[in-house]
Amino acid sequence: MRPHHIAAYAVVALALPSSFVSTAAQIGVPQSPDIDITDVNVLPLQGKVTLLVGPGGLESTSANVIMQSSDDAVVLVDTGRGDKTDRYIAAIQRISRKPIRFIINTQAAVDHTGGNEALARSGRPFGGRAAGAGFLLPDQTSGATIIAHESVLKALSAPARQPPVAFAAWPSETYFTDDHELFNGEAIQIFHAAGITDGDSIVFFRRSDVISTGDIFSTLTYPRIDARAGGTIAGEIAALNQILDLAVPREKQEGGTYIVPGHGRVADEADVVEYRDMIVIIRDRVQDLIKNGRSLAQIKAAKVSFDYDRRYSASDWTGDQFVESVFATLTPSPQRAQSPATNGGQRGSPAR
Amino acid sequence: MRTTTWSRLTATVLGILLLLTGRLASAQMDLSGQWANRLHEDQPWRGPGQEIGEFQGLPINAEARMKAESWTASIYTIPERQCIPFAADMGYTIGNMRIWEEKDAASQEVIAWHQHNEWQAQERTIWMDGRPHPPEWAPHTWQGFSTGEWDGNTLIVTTTHLKMAYLERNGIPRSDQATLVERYMRHGTYLTIMQAVYDPVYTTEPFVRTRGFVWAPNQELNAYPCRPTVEIARPKHEVPHVLPGVNPHLDAAAVRFKVPTIALPGGAETMYPEFQLKLTKP
Numbered sequence: 265m266r267p268h269h270i271a272a273y274a275v276v277a278l279a280l281p282s283s284f285v286s287t288a289a290q291i292g293v294p295q296s297p298d299i300d301i302t303d304v305n306v307l308p309l310q311g312k313v314t315l316l317v318g319p320g321g322l323e324s325t326s327a328n329v330i331m332q333s334s335d336d337a338v339v340l341v342d343t344g345r346g347d348k349t350d351r352y353i354a355a356i357q358r359i360s361r362k363p364i365r366f367i368i369n370t371q372a373a374v375d376h377t378g379g380n381e382a383l384a385r386s387g388r389p390f391g392g393r394a395a396g397a398g399f400l401l402p403d404q405t406s407g408a409t410i411i412a413h414e415s416v417l418k419a420l421s422a423p424a425r426q427p428p429v430a431f432a433a434w435p436s437e438t439y440f441t442d443d444h445e446l447f448n449g450e451a452i453q454i455f456h457a458a459g460i461t462d463g464d465s466i467v468f469f470r471r472s473d474v475i476s477t478g479d480i481f482s483t484l485t486y487p488r489i490d491a492r493a494g495g496t497i498a499g500e501i502a503a504l505n506q507i508l509d510l511a512v513p514r515e516k517q518e519g520g521t522y523i524v525p526g527h528g529r530v531a532d533e534a535d536v537v538e539y540r541d542m543i544v545i546i547r548d549r550v551q552d553l554i555k556n557g558r559s560l561a562q563i564k565a566a567k568v569s570f571d572y573d574r575r576y577s578a579s580d581w582t583g584d585q586f587v588e589s590v591f592a593t594l595t596p597s598p599q600r601a602q603s604p605a606t607n608g609g610q611r612g613s614p615a616r
Numbered sequence: 617m618r619t620t621t622w623s624r625l626t627a628t629v630l631g632i633l634l635l636l637t638g639r640l641a642s643a644q645m646d647l648s649g650q651w652a653n654r655l656h657e658d659q660p661w662r663g664p665g666q667e668i669g670e671f672q673g674l675p676i677n678a679e680a681r682m683k684a685e686s687w688t689a690s691i692y693t694i695p696e697r698q699c700i701p702f703a704a705d706m707g708y709t710i711g712n713m714r715i716w717e718e719k720d721a722a723s724q725e726v727i728a729w730h731q732h733n734e735w736q737a738q739e740r741t742i743w744m745d746g747r748p749h750p751p752e753w754a755p756h757t758w759q760g761f762s763t764g765e766w767d768g769n770t771l772i773v774t775t776t777h778l779k780m781a782y783l784e785r786n787g788i789p790r791s792d793q794a795t796l797v798e799r800y801m802r803h804g805t806y807l808t809i810m811q812a813v814y815d816p817v818y819t820t821e822p823f824v825r826t827r828g829f830v831w832a833p834n835q836e837l838n839a840y841p842c843r844p845t846v847e848i849a850r851p852k853h854e855v856p857h858v859l860p861g862v863n864p865h866l867d868a869a870a871v872r873f874k875v876p877t878i879a880l881p882g883g884a885e886t887m888y889p890e891f892q893l894k895l896t897k898p
Contacts, residue, residue, distance in 0.1 A: 288749070288776045288795045291774065291795050291797065291814060293749050293763075293774055293776055293795065294746075294748045294749060294763065295748050295749065295751075296748035296749075296750075296751065297748070299751050305751065305753070307751070307753060307754065315753070317751075317753050321751065321752055321753060322752050322753060483792075501853075505852075505853045508696065508853070515699070515841075515842070516699060516700070516701050516736070516737070516738075516758060516842070517696065517697070517698075517699045517700045517844070518757050518758055518779070519755075519757070522755065528753070529752060529753045529754065529755065529756065530753060530754060530755040531755065531756075532755060533696060534696070534700060534779060535756070535779065535780070535792075537696045537697065538779075538780045540853075540855070541691075541855045541857075544855040544857075545686060545855065545857045548855075548857070548859065549859060549860065552859055566860075568860070570678070570679060570682055571679045571680070571682035571683035571686070571789075572679075572683075573679070574677075574679050574816075574817050574818075575791055575793070575817050
């Protein structure tokens with residue numbers, strides 16, 4: 265018992281509401297009147313990079329969109345779900361009048377690629393034609409170049425994909441190696457990572473010192489590992505460690521490299537460390553129970569993610585679903601078959 | 617003339633009253649200066665620290681308990697965590713501090729209070745100019761984003777955008793969803809700061825503590841440089857933790873200090889005097 269603690273509680277009880285209120289909104293923290301949560305919101309990060317948050321704020325069903333601009337062009341990372349693309353274009357044009365010339369998709373899921381067609385068509389590819397020149401290369405009507413790992417192209421162009429994705433929304437420049445690069449006023453490195461799918465990309469704006477992680481990292485939910493799309497828990501942890509290797513914090517281990525998740529708030533190395541640690545801890549718990557011969561049902565009953573569920577379990581991707589996905593990629597095929605599909609066989613983030 | 621003299625006297629008195637009233641309304645209390653921490657309150661918890669598994673008197677939930685029981689101090693040895701300072705709600709555990717004001721040159725209104733804590737060189741800014749808190753998608757920091765307003769002579773500070781940290785040093789978590797409400801109360805040369813942590817993830821009731829300081833005009837604060845390095849040879853990216861059910865240290869407080877085992881798991885119930893009745897039951 266801590267007497268001082270009780271005494272202090274008695275004092276605060278005089279000053280604070282009698283019932284326990286918990287959130288900032290309930291406590292009455294003043295919010296900015298300039299923010300319209302129903303619109304696309306803009307947050308300048310650092311260097312040449314700006315975050316575009318979809319309608320709904322952190323509740324948005326669109327992934328975060330990153331905008332990077334130079335004297336030549338605008339580069340986007342991901343394009344949202346595809347609704348309100350006019351609002352995204354308006355927000356981009358308020359910051360830069362340069363055309364969107366490159367779009368990078370971090371993965372194939374619709375919340376990351378849904379705006380590909382509209383946003384690409386609003387831009388144009390790098391290159392052009394001087395007055396009087398006799399040829400046109402490349403085709404200026406084709407819109408911005410869409411870059412992604414080749415697995416994203418395979419997923420978006422798959423005949424079985426429902427609904428089908430328009431050709432104009434497919435990646436027009438793919439890579440199959442460990443990395444790919446681009447220059448737009450600064451070096452932009454694209455690293456392949458097989459985290460939640462086998463075709464994830466991590467995008468690093470070197471001079472601006474900003475990393476876009478796609479859904480490898482989220483401040484809202486557990487990683488939506490899609491085993492049928494090649495995602496694994498080992499790959500997810502390796503991808504998070506890859507992000508940590510790229511990031512360099514300022515003193516006190518905060519700030520420095522900013523890290524933008526696929527969904528959620530802007531973060532830095534310390535936030536990814538916390539997330540990586542959580543994933544490793546839950547993986548270790550599942551692995552330990554598997555070694556002791558426990559079934560998936562028994563592992564779920566053991567509530568191995570309980571201490572994180574209130575923070576990261578979402579209605580469409582619960583702690584149990586995450587544990588199932590971990591189990592699925594830690595066990596041999598016969599056991600894996602017992603694990604339900606996370607996404608109905610569709611590649612990319614399930615249930616988004 | 618008598619009437620004129622009376623009017624002048626009345627005007628003078630009214631003027632003085634207005635000045636005093638205005639002064640009270642705008643100045644409230646000067647917090648600036650050097651402040652020396654007084655560590656006698658909660659000394660065993662602020663000095664040697666709690667034992668692992670010692671959660672009595674804390675309004676934590678089962679999730680917090682599970683996370684803390686998986687915690688090991690070895691986590692501090694990984695390079696990514698070596699230079700992490702105490703967050704705002706732990707910042708006054710130890711260390712002296714300096715407080716200074718930032719004023720608008722034209723209006724002489726206080727824009728912000730700044731604080732520098734010697735221990736881990738934590739720096740806080742408390743904005744007093746009525747600005748809103750950042751949007752929910754903005755970054756979180758160890759010290760969070762703070763705004764303040766006066767309630768009489770008490771400065772009430774509200775802090776959001778905190779990073780995930782600890783409520784206490786034995787691994788009890790405090791989430792990044794928490795809001796911290798503080799009351800700064802100065803009585804002459806004494807400064808008391810009362811903190812209430814509202815965490816919807818890991819507590820069931822506000823967690824409250826107070827910290828005391830004494831004015832120390834001759835005090836100088838040292839720098840606190842920190843650069844991480846590899847301290848232990850281990851596989852890169854290893855995450856130290858303890859699997860559920862095998863932590864051998866959870867009864868350390870019961871063994872060393874005879875803390876009743878019924879109290880060790882903590883929870884809001886253990887904060888209140890009525891809990892003592894449970895301890896006396898056979």
